[in-house]
Amino acid sequence: MSMRQRVVAIALATAACSLLAQTAFPEAAPPGKPLSLDLGKRLTMDFIYIQAGTFLMGNDKGGKADQDEMPVHQVRISRPFHLGKYEVTQEQWQAVMGENPALFKGQAVVRENPGRLKGAGNPVESVSWDECQTFLAKLGEKFPGKKFRLPTEAEWEYACRAGTKTRFSFGDDPEEVQVLSYGWYARNASGGHRPVGTKLPNPWGLFDMHGNVWEWCQDWYGPYSKADPKDPTGPATGEFRVVRGGSWYLDRPGSLRSATRYRAKPDATFYNVGLRVLLAP
DSSP states (O other), X not given: OOHHHHHHHHHHHHHHXXXXXXXXXXXXXXXXXXXXXXXXXXXXXXXXXXXXXXXXXXXXSXXXXXXXXXXXXXXXXXXXXXXXXXXXXXXXXXXXXXXXXXXXXXXXXXXXXXXXXXXXXXXXXXXXXXXXXXXXXXXXXXXXXXXXXXXXXXXXXXXXXXXXXXXXXXXXXXXXXXXXXXXXXXXXXXXXXXXXXXXXXXXXXXXXSSSSSEEEEEEEOOOOOSSOOBSOOOOSSOSOEEEESOOSSSOOGGGGSTTOEEXXXXXXXOTTEEOOOEEOO
């Protein structure tokens, strides 16, 4: 091999390694490809494009309460998707379902563009996993050809972490001071959820991934398995569905961590559990 050929080979290998590293642990959201759907009456549902990649799921630094977050394992998300920029709001649920089931009714707020209600209002809550399936089906009827669903637990944590490996998407925050700027929880929420998008977003532009309301995931709840590192979907059956993200109600910052898992029966409703929509590729 000539010197010139060696130089070209080294350059190609370096470029390939660089591309692999970016794919495995992306450090920032990819440019472009956002999506905004018009629900009518000046109301939109906005989505952030999430690229495919690999990440370390789970936590191995907690105590007994965090046993269900172990073991830490590498997971590959093989296909990109769009994820709701905000938690589903009461106005959006009303536009699709014709009613607002939330216990804590919130007033709509106009933000970003006075001509439209972008991410307006408080998150919907008091909706069961089963009711969320009905909402997603009706949302699909409004936009034929598009497939809406809840994120899997792996997709949710991947999007929440946004390329980070720390306790939160904004760092480890050992003094638990930064969390006040990123999430609504018992210390700063004053006894109820707050309008979506009023705290800082994570590195990929997603709001309220830490706190405000817990968010339903698609999966049945169960122990992690290393047997399916590509696009895991959880156990085939179960008694509980996964909820993620923490909430305003009695939740300390530790409950808002990227790896924190919780569970609830799919037919149950809670005034601190809502949802975020995934638009499948």
